[in-house]
Amino acid sequence: MTIVIKVGGARAVDPAGALADVSSLVEDGEDVVVVHGGSTAVDDTLERLGIEPTYVETPSGVVGRFTDEETMEVFEMVFGHLNTQLVAGLQSQGVDAVGLSGVDGKLLHGPRKSAVRVVEDGKKKIKRGDHSGTIREVNVDLLESLFDGGYTPVASPPMAGKDDDEILPVNTDADRSAAAIAAALDATLVLLTDVEGIYADPDDSETLIESVETGEEWEDLEDAAEGFMGRKVMAAEEALDGGSPEVVVADANADEPILSALDGDGTHLLQDALADREEAEQ
Template identity: 30%
Template sequence: MISSEKEKISIIKIGGKLLDNPLRLKFFLDLLAQWKGKKILVHGGGSEASRFSQQLGIEPQMINGRRITSEKDIQIVTMVYAGWLNKKLVTALQMRNCNALGLSGADGNVILAEKRPVKDIDYGFVGDVKKVRADFLQLLLKQDITPVLNAITHDSKGNLLNTNADTIAAETAIAMSRFFETTLIYCFEKQGVLTDVEDENSVIPEMNKTLYQQMKETGQIHQGMLPKLHTGFDALQRGVHRVFIGNETILQGKNTLFTQLKQ
């Protein structure tokens, strides 16, 4: 009998201060390399890009956890995201016998985006995802290659664009759900969505959209958590099976605190 069940895949996004902590990053990469089944890693790197910008005398601008990207900024984030950080992660995975390939959106035309139109805010060279080439990623996965995607996309007109890495992860998970039973995992320095940012253990085990809206209105959720929750709920509505938010210990799969999003 031929099974109609889809093969499983995990789209794992790493960001926040987790990328900045060598010991925690090492632990995350150890767990990721051992992770069973097919996987795609998506990474941010905003704090690293901000530090580099400040060294060059350019002060980063953020609105609701999203970066305003000027012409100078797009050069900086491309160097940091698609260069240093991407290759650092790929090299670390190779050392752990996990064959990885680093990709920006322009490589293999894997992520096509369009420049965000100016409405209330001009985000500059920021892209909104139009298409993720799930077929291309599937070819890599069939060769036991783990794609490592960064936040740089392109518009097919010769322009590189900065796209929020949470969005990249969600759109990739949505695209891959055509072929796989897809789990989306956001990994950062906290154990999940917190009711009190000062209390590391005040994790909300399950979160629905109503609670999200309530906490957003009261200001309990703001800045970098907003894109995770917005894109996470969107992913659930568009075919992704499960969405989790937590720190690196979520990859251990047991006895850990984390938040699961529910429709």
């Protein structure tokens, strides 16, 4: 079994337990890819540098950071630092980890989006100067070569964005990066975050949705997912639609967070549920 682990970038997430679990999985002969985020670290660094981040809302209601050229430079710096720290942490656990950005070997490749559609003051507008991209290809050969050599990839944005004839490092969502990798490898995807999973009532931890197995349950899940959880559900859908058999959203701070998630903790989203929903919509 191949497993893709997304370690969240929230301030409340401690990666230590996840790294220990990755070591256990690798010792058991599993192929593992670790993908990490770091948006809060980017925000912290922008604040220290006196740079005010710009957030925009898309017509579909998703709010995200606008990545201009200055922000992109900070993004590259911060994600490179975080990647090195995670690789060193895994090396300390006896895992022969290799750090990669999506640019390396064009691990994550697709077109750059230099302009994005946004909503400002209730009006739809085009905002130019963005450094973001849409993943269209994953270099599976690169990952499999690392697996064959006994290495564990630790990957993160930025991705390799094609801009005319030039390749540029551009921002892309870390959850969706993990989903693209999981789909390309037909791997189980574990999205670790700072809560136990997805709640039917986002304000009540007693309402954990343990599994989503039917199309009707998937629709209920989408209704329940708010804020950053909406992005995780979007990533889960992309992973399942692309070939992942299962996606688990679970607590990064639990004891043995990955092993417990694979053993039933968290919210388990199954490929059959997505297929059932899509069939009902036809």
